[in-house]
Amino acid sequence: EEVLTAGEGKPIKNIHVSAGGQVAIGELMLTRYGLEGGAIYQLGTALRGMEQPAIAIDFKPTFTREQLVVKMESVRRDFLKEATVRWKLGEPAVAILSRGTYQDAESLAREVKHCVIPLTGPRPIDEAISSAGGVRWSELDADLMVKKLPGLFVAGEMIDWEAPTGGYLMQGCFASATRAAEAAAGRLV
Template identity: 60%
Template sequence: MDNSRREIAIIGGGPAGLRAAEVAARRGAAVTVFDAKPSVGRKFLVAGRSGLNLTNSADFETFLAQYSGRDFPVERWREYLKDFDNYHLSDWAAELGVDTFAASSGKVFPFSKKAAPLLRRWVLRLRELGVVFRMKHQWTGLAKQSDGRIQIDCLQGDQPVQARFDAVVLAMGGASWPQTGSTGSWVSILEAQGVEVVPFAAANCGWECDWSPETRAQIEGKPLQNLKLSANGRTLTGELVATRYGFEGTPLYTLGRELRRMASPVIEIDFKPTFTEARLIAKMESARRNFYKEAGLRWKLNETACAILRQYYGEFHDAASLAQAAKCCRIPLTQARPIAEAISTAGGVAWSELDAQLMLKQLPGVYCAGEMIDWEAPTGGFLIQGCFVTGNVAGQSAAAGPVMA
């Protein structure tokens, strides 16, 4: 091996780690990717089962506004995103022979909507760049050596493995979908080295509420379309699905941060956002009884919405009261679904622990990328873009070496 080449270890083979590997290899580094699983990109493949949503066509400022976290460095993230925005990501896919299109929702997909073909081409490109893959290697720690290099420790089965590198990029994900490898087991290792990690919380996840057995039997699995959903002063439009435990759906995922801030989380649903309360009352005309039935006929209020209103408000004896409830149905939520079920997690390595190059201040030469860092974003292409963005920065930084203050 050319001794002048920087040797870099990437711990974690998800989108952030693979992007870091690609960028570092293109800058002349000798890159080795370690992953605990038999193959890379497992969460990437799971995310693509219902159609791989790579990014979003939103304008830059709208895109930037989707990201948040504790002490989130907005201006720093702005620069990260400029270096690898949604257009860069679509161009990157095209270079792999995967053309994309933007749906009316703004979501950007490969034309095939499949993740596997893109991942295969990506891994092939990485191999062509000289990237080495070490699968079934469980990372267990690292230590700075007297020569300035970094020793990483892994277990391959029950056999300890050690190797030394000039730089290390940690990209092991948060704690959602642990079956894909993002178990969060790295937290205790970094905390033992004095690195602050903000506790994980479920993000982009369903929320629970106390359905009665009667309501659950009527609504489970049923969609609620064309809604306005509000929480803690923020309102979004979209649709939800009623589940056995509560709700799932994109607007609910996006409101997750607001809901976690509430001591007693509550959502407000406007079931008929295209009509004013006065218009709904007028459409009832001379109705004097069977108000749910009449609302179904005159407002097209579906049975799922009626069942939910009936649980929380009981029977109605006038059109005005039903109209008021239909426009602002308050539903208390009990808790978010477990982290293991969540699409992503909030929390992770605190921003105060990282410099502008995403290097750990207490561990020079060690960089972080992806969901390991304390940022969050909604689904719709923003989440995966954030993984690519941080992988891009970490890969560049690792290849260049620490920037001296």
């Protein structure tokens, strides 16, 4: 909880987040209840497939571990404090990294490049901005009508598909709604 409080409401930008063999590029936000953000949303399918969901964050994807260590050559103590300046680590990243103790620049660089965070579960569905699941594509015809229920059309998040939140999701919903509405209107004439 101390970690969440220290970095709450501040984004961790320009990171790579991985889970289940997939990598997402984007950002995360520390909140009072955990992590959220585009990078987590992109990994939803991978995380749901994991027995014990966890993510690995690369806080400095444009640098190798070796390059980070070189930037700390003269440092002999207070590695995390020095890395905040030399590696330009933001406050939320430092809050997460402060969970560990680092005997040298190498151990800190390893954690910065591959910081594993176990996840306990998603927030309640009534707080979701988007969800997964829905009617399978195989159950729909080309006009987005449910094959087993002629005259019933579905669109957007009623269909089992996932898209990044925001504009892409909205565009997909609008496009599928247009397709379904035109087909439904055509059946009325």
